[in-house]
Amino acid sequence: MNNTESKKKVIVVGGGIAGLSAGIYALKAGFEAEIYEKNPVAGGECMGWNRQGYHIDNCIHWLTGTDSKTKLWEVWKTCGAIDENTEYANTSKFYSSRLGDKEVSLWNDLEKTQKELIEAAPEDEKEIRKFIQHVEYAKSCVIPSDKPMDMMGVKDYIEMGKDMADMPKVMKEYGKINCAQLTDRFQSPVMKKLMTDYLPADYTAYSLIVSYATMASGNGNIPLKGSLAMTLRIVKRFKEMGGVLHTNTPTKRVIIEGKKATGIELEDGTIVKADDVITAVDTRFLYGRLIDEKYMPKDLRKAYADSKAYPVTSGFQTAFAIDSDFSGEDTIFFECDPIKIGDRTFTRMSVKSYAYDKSFAPEGKTVLQANVVQTDADYLYWESLSKDEYKAKKDELSAEITKRIVKEFPELEGRITLLDCWTPLTYNRYCNAYHGSYMGFVTTVGNKQMRFKGVVKGVNNLFIAGQWVMSPGGLPIAVVSGKFAVQRILKRDRRSIEI
Numbered sequence: 233m234n235n236t237e238s239k240k241k242v243i244v245v246g247g248g249i250a251g252l253s254a255g256i257y258a259l260k261a262g263f264e265a266e267i268y269e270k271n272p273v274a275g276g277e278c279m280g281w282n283r284q285g286y287h288i289d290n291c292i293h294w295l296t297g298t299d300s301k302t303k304l305w306e307v308w309k310t311c312g313a314i315d316e317n318t319e320y321a322n323t324s325k326f327y328s329s330r331l332g333d334k335e336v337s338l339w340n341d342l343e344k345t346q347k348e349l350i351e352a353a354p355e356d357e358k359e360i361r362k363f364i365q366h367v368e369y370a371k372s373c374v375i376p377s378d379k380p381m382d383m384m385g386v387k388d389y390i391e392m393g394k395d396m397a398d399m400p401k402v403m404k405e406y407g408k409i410n411c412a413q414l415t416d417r418f419q420s421p422v423m424k425k426l427m428t429d430y431l432p433a434d435y436t437a438y439s440l441i442v443s444y445a446t447m448a449s450g451n452g453n454i455p456l457k458g459s460l461a462m463t464l465r466i467v468k469r470f471k472e473m474g475g476v477l478h479t480n481t482p483t484k485r486v487i488i489e490g491k492k493a494t495g496i497e498l499e500d501g502t503i504v505k506a507d508d509v510i511t512a513v514d515t516r517f518l519y520g521r522l523i524d525e526k527y528m529p530k531d532l533r534k535a536y537a538d539s540k541a542y543p544v545t546s547g548f549q550t551a552f553a554i555d556s557d558f559s560g561e562d563t564i565f566f567e568c569d570p571i572k573i574g575d576r577t578f579t580r581m582s583v584k585s586y587a588y589d590k591s592f593a594p595e596g597k598t599v600l601q602a603n604v605v606q607t608d609a610d611y612l613y614w615e616s617l618s619k620d621e622y623k624a625k626k627d628e629l630s631a632e633i634t635k636r637i638v639k640e641f642p643e644l645e646g647r648i649t650l651l652d653c654w655t656p657l658t659y660n661r662y663c664n665a666y667h668g669s670y671m672g673f674v675t676t677v678g679n680k681q682m683r684f685k686g687v688v689k690g691v692n693n694l695f696i697a698g699q700w701v702m703s704p705g706g707l708p709i710a711v712v713s714g715k716f717a718v719q720r721i722l723k724r725d726r727r728s729i730e731i
């Protein structure tokens with residue numbers, strides 16, 4: 233690298249995990265890096281907040297890449313998120329499903345799970361064994377973290393193929409059906425629930441298998457102290473490396489002159505010049521707000537126009553203070569009296585106990601969160617409400633949900649206090665998240681998995697990071713996309729992409 237290159241300035245718009253990663257890798261590559269984030273705290277959806285002496289952790293249910301033998305772990309480590317000394321929550325299962333007097337669980341221990349599931353549903357033994365066997369195969373699934381796939385050569389593909397040798401079996405058996413269709417393979421009603429409780433029914437079945445395999449293989453642990461603490465560690469790393477983070481500083485647009493992005497204009501009118509710009513915001517917000525919609529790739533345009541084939545998921549969530557040590561119920565789904573939100577009625581919901589992290593609540597007390605999964609249509613319902621209607625609906629639902637939790641767990645009577653509730657709109661307001669989405673597009677059967685190069689056609693110094701560049705999104709895609717954006721700059725400059 234020569235001196236001129238080292239003085240180049242990279243501006244990153246958006247300080248979520250993707251933006252922070254882009255900033256860190258830009259510094260690592262020898263650039264100056266500044267991140268512009270609209271919120272008072274960086275982190276975007278990898279967030280947590282305090283209420284009445286309790287901490288509400290609102291992201292990491294599992295962090296893919298906690299196995300130090302994986303390349304993704306190296307990326308997290310470079311970003312300061314985790315290292316050899318990181319302590320993880322001592323959780324033992326993915327989740328449980330209850331139906332009537334039956335309860336089944338997906339334990340991290342696959343043998344234990346298989347034994348229990350067969351005991352609970354002997355009529356499904358063959359299908360249970362097949363399911364568990366394929367979870368075992370799916371433990372080999374890795375997220376490419378070295379370089380963008382379009383920069384991979386034959387040797388890289390051969391190596392990836394070797395690493396993921398068993399994944400074709402998973403795709404063959406579960407790649408062409410969704411979770412709803414997976415339930416047809418089981419006779420036991422509680423097994424059917426287990427297959428559709430966690431991921432929405434239109435998710436491909438292999439997504440469930442891979443998610444469970446990540447937990448079961450020890451590559452999806454939860455760092456203690458949660459999401460916000462992890463974000464703050466990444467921010468610290470960025471600043472220690474010399475990066476500049478501007479919070480409370482929303483960007484209005486990326487300035488494009490001819491074929492060049494010359495910088496950004498902030499909401500207050502300030503112009504900031506840059507040599508290269510990386511955007512790390514939601515792509516629905518990017519195209520049409522930060523840059524002209526004409527730059528949107530065709531596939532992405534198609535996806536936004538067809539929310540049936542390319543749905544997203546969000547949630548109506550509530551957090552409670554529990555006046556007891558409510559452990560043992562990590563995540564559990566159960567039947568509930570019907571709850572109506574807009575046109576849709578729900579008869580199942582879940583609670584998750586955060587008893588596994590003592591730092592979230594005063595001694596002897598626990599945080600419990602409940603979630604009702606929300607879709608694109610639900611988002612539009614929330615959006616259609618007036619301010620007063622919105623508040624009234626939130627209050628009404630929170631009270632209804634509290635009642636249902638107490639009905640399912642009578643021991644909580646008189647011991648449960650609402651701390652906060654939030655909707656898909658909250659994620660849009662806070663992060664500009666499309667339809668309040670947690671992740672990228674849901675991978676449904678038959679839809680083309682969304683993946684696009686993080687470049688802007690016709691503008692050779694504007695790059696895109698963020699979870700939307702590759703389905704299904706999530707933290708691992710966000711963190712590698714930041715690295716990949718910097719590698720695209722290096723490749724354009726004919727420098728080594730090894731960073």
Ligand SMILES: Cc1cc2nc3c(=O)[nH]c(=O)nc-3n(C[C@H](O)[C@H](O)[C@H](O)COP(=O)(O)OP(=O)(O)OC[C@H]3O[C@@H](n4cnc5c(N)ncnc54)[C@H](O)[C@@H]3O)c2cc1C
Nearest residue numbers: 246248249250270276277291293294483698699706707710
């Ligand atoms: C409830 C919940 C649970 C989740 N659980 C998990 C999990 O267990 N495991 C997992 O892997 N993933 C999980 N995710 C997903 C994960 O949080 C996201 O995939 C990831 O945080 C996305 O990162 P990002 O940087 O791509 O986007 P974002 O987090 O959306 O970051 C974008 C950033 O850009 C900022 N921004 C937007 N507009 C502007 C502007 N005009 N100017 C300046 N800044 C702007 C936003 O404020 C935000 O900080 C969960 C998400 C949610 C909501």
